[in-house]
Amino acid sequence: MFQPKGVIPALVTPMDQNGNLLEGALRRVIDYTIEGGVHGVFVLGSTGEIYGLDHEQKKRVLEITVDQTAGRVPIYAGASEITTRDCIKTARLAQEVGGISAVSVLTPYFVTPNQEELKAHYKAIADSTNLPIILYGNDDKTNVSIAPATCAALADVENIIAIKDSSGDMTKMAEYIRLTKGKEFSVLAGRDTLIFGxxxxxGTGAIASTGNIVPSIVAGIYDAYVAGEVEKSLELQYQLAPLRIAFGLGTFPVVMKEALRLVGIDVGVTLSPVQEMTKENREKLIEVLKTLNVYQIK
Incomplete structure (x- = not known):
């Protein structure tokens, strides 16, 4: 079974003012991150504004990603919808396009299923596709938590192979790892400040939105660690932390898109109602990027 590992950037979806996909910009982001040494690419995530894309846009993002990646790294795709039915529909779309290594599914949002309902939800999605499934918990965004015991139970489903944990709770992530030890199951950090931890x-790595902007630094945390260079890995984690913290300078996910523009890749706008960053906060972001030696716009 496929094993998710390494650093996989959760890519933005470039769009213009009218919400049209900027295909050339998406290809540039894919090349930029792969050339930066990442170990996979992830599209149609929350950073990729899946919630604002229609069916044809999702399909086109997948097609472009498969074409541009050209087998260089594994491709992960989001299938994070509110209902089980719609998650299945998007997962099947990824399977139909082909070339996708695994599908990530966020817990439902707006509705708040209990743990038994979550188990049934994920089992139904897993049964609907031949693709490997990655559970995805982001407690702050959805107000739904995947309990460690629920994760351990779902890890016994043949094609549920991993969890991405964006809770920011190190104890919870550690419990996911402890309770699935010995199973063919991976635990990925979804909070970029906890990759080293x-x-x-x-754990086996991270799905990290900072990888859009500084792929070599984020990938370096993993590469140094597996090479036994633990101090270097920790130092790179320290370097990365201010950028991840700077994501709070604007409404999600506008800071990622603005940061990419500031490193030389124009990925357009964030879907309304999200607005541009304030001038003051943009200057703060610029200072962080200068510290990381990636600021390009003069």
């Missing part, structure tokens, strides 16, 4: 506890 994930690896120390026995």
């Amino acid at each position: 994930n690896l120390c506890y026995g």
